[in-house]
Amino acid sequence: QVQLVESGGGSVQPGGSLRLSCAASGFTFSSFGMRWYRQAPGKERELVGEIGPRGNMVVYPDSVKGRFTISRDNGKNAVYLHMNNLKSEDTAVYTCNAPVLGFWGRGTEVTVSS
Secondary structure, three states: OOEEEEEOOEEEOOOOOEEEEEEEEOOOHHHOOEEEEEEOOOOOOEEEEEEOOOOOOEEOOOOOOOOEEEEEEOOOOEEEEEEOOOOHHHOEEEEEEEOOOOEEOOOEEEEEOO
């Protein structure tokens, strides 16, 4: 059974940091690229990071470039999103995705507020 389970969300003040984790199971994790998306209330879902199967290709949108870092540990079947210098506009539900396979997690909520 395929599962993607996110964790690490929470509330943080502007300028703070969080590390999100996504634990994968039920498929050969090391063979597939992974993505993190976010969706803020009333807004469309936005891609915030993509990483290749071996971690050697990463992509970020301009909105998070320089602040967010996506990484993976194929030995632990996990993908991470390191978020620094968080802003109020980063408030959203963050979800991991295996795009080729079409699998999604349920998401973890991040709130950035003073």
